[in-house]
Amino acid sequence: MKSPIPDYLDEILDSVRSDDAGERADYIPELASADPDRLGAAFATLDGEIYCAGDADSAFSIQSISKPFAYALALTDRGISAVLDKVDVEPSGEAFNEISLDDEGRPLNPMINAGAITTHSLVGPEGCSAEERLERLTAGLSAFAGRQLSVDERVYGSELNDAHRNLAIAHMLRSYDILAEDPGVVVEGYTRQCSLMVTVHDLAVMAATLANQGVNPVTGERVVPASVIRQVLSVMSTCGMYDAAGDWTTQVGIPAKSGVAGGIIGALPGQLGIATFSPRLDKHGNSVRGVSLFERFSSDMGMHLMEVPAAARSVLRDHAPSGTETVRIFDLQGSIRFAGAERVVREVVGAEITENRVALDLTAVHSLDDVAGRMLLEVARRLSMEGKEVFLIDPDTVIPDPDPGTDGQLTVVSRGDELH
Structure with missing residues (x-):
């Protein structure tokens, strides 16, 4: 007998397939040329079972979905207090690329670009080189995925050529001594971080690792401490979907993060990891069909965090x-x-x-x-x-x-x- 879960995923994908609203991220040439009709989804359970449907094994760049994982690595490497000294955890209510700083020059949270650039600089031990930091970051995100990830040089070059706003943000951060090194070097590393290639299958496993208190459910490896996961999921809940975070929290209720390549992850603590991919974006920079899929998943399966069941074990x-x-x-x-x-x-x-x-x-x-x-x-x-x-x-x-x-x-x- 065949499990009904893949059939459910196929059915839900078919229900949104005809929606052609939204546009690709045309400010990044490599993303502007992506096939807009690609569509995939995956569930990953906490004991390592993966259910995929649609275009789940073709690679695309991780983009901003890398932010919670880089944040987790920075918290692990430097400690929560040291990271909070540089990056706050308050929702900004603004677009992902806004210059949102508090009175002390700290970015408001690690999910917007200003915070993510700062977080990138905090990965690895204090005093490490840019190359060592990138190695640590790539190894860490690969551990979340359960396989070796690599940078797409074309995506990296395409993004770096138009990274003027991120460079401006980085120089602003340097003026407040939030960044302690060359802003250009940090932006280059951050751009490589966003250019790591993943699949929907990878992202589901990465999300499930977050849902599983930092233990990869496929490899069994503890990637980061459980205390770090609580911090990351809390920030994802309030800041992960940028200026659409309020709507997302009330309508979907799953800690989530989106990327401008069209991916979205959701980590439901203690239950499963979810990933979707569709390149057309709404005005907030979130995948149109991806948002619709998550709304259906949450509604159909009672996944909203505020729907708390009686505590028991099945x-x-x-x-x-x-x-x-x-x-x-x-x-x-x-x-x-x-x-x-x-x-x-x-x-x-x-x-x-x-x-x-x-x-x-x-x-x-x-x-x-x-x-x-x-x-x-x-x-x-x-x-x-x-x-x-x-x-x-x-x-x-x-x-x-x-x-x-x-x-x-x-x-x-x-x-x-x-x-x-």
């Missing part, structure tokens, strides 16, 4: 038949949301089910959100379409509408002993 136990048993039983337990339901789906999909009868036992489930219920019903529907007789043991009616469709057979029972 568990699945697989009863393989023995003796006279003629039914395969999957026991579910606890409070189940998307991440828990995805694990259930994966284990059922991966199980070798030779029995003609299958039961999903929800007796010990005390909380089940809408998306988890729909996912479990879809599993039941697909099992029944494969010729299985499916039983839903739901004595407390945690799934209010148990009909998974008309393509198969589902029986709702209240006690497991009715199955033998």
Whole structure:
């Protein structure tokens, strides 16, 4: 049986594919020539499962999505207090390339260019060279992605040729002693940082590493400390989408960061990482179709951070038949949301089910959100379409509408002993 999650991603991509609103980032020649119809999305779970749809494996430049990861490295290398001395954490409410400084000359936050240029200068140990800093940054972002990343020299050259505003910002920062070295050298390094090439698959893993308290769920490597992740996700929540941050927080409610190449990442703490890609941008510099995708993900799957479930752990136990048993039983337990339901789906999909009868036992489930219920019903529907007789043991009616469709057979029972 095939998992329904890739099908869901395909369906959602199709729902936004016809939207051709927005424009490519024409102020960077390499981005202005990007294929505007490219579209991809990926989910990465905290135990390393990756679900991709659309154009998920073609490379594009990371651009401003590098900012939270560089911030995480700077916090790790220099400490939170030292970084806060140079970069504040207040939302600016302004465009990404505005010169937003406080009274002491500090950039307002690390997600706008002024803050990101400063943050770049703080990666690596104090006194390191520009080359050592770039090596540290590339290695760090590669650790977040779980594979070696590299700079696209064409993108780098294209951006650097028109980096006049960033150079002006850097010179302003140097005048306040926020930057302690040659502004031109820092901007060159920052531009290389933004020119690292990634895929939607990479970004989903990077976002999942943020959601997993700094541990890459694919490689198992701890990239940065958990205390750093809390700081990064907090700033992403309030500043990651620039002057659209308020709308994003209320409508989507997932800590996120966008880039002008068309990528967006979202990190839902304790659940999963999300990434999308579509090059056409809105007036804020965020991907038009990417924003629509995240709005759907949040709405469909109850991902808004303010929708807090009862604290519990979901568990699945697989009863393989023995003796006279003629039914395969999957026991579910606890409070189940998307991440828990995805694990259930994966284990059922991966199980070798030779029995003609299958039961999903929800007796010990005390909380089940809408998306988890729909996912479990879809599993039941697909099992029944494969010729299985499916039983839903739901004595407390945690799934209010148990009909998974008309393509198969589902029986709702209240006690497991009715199955033998």
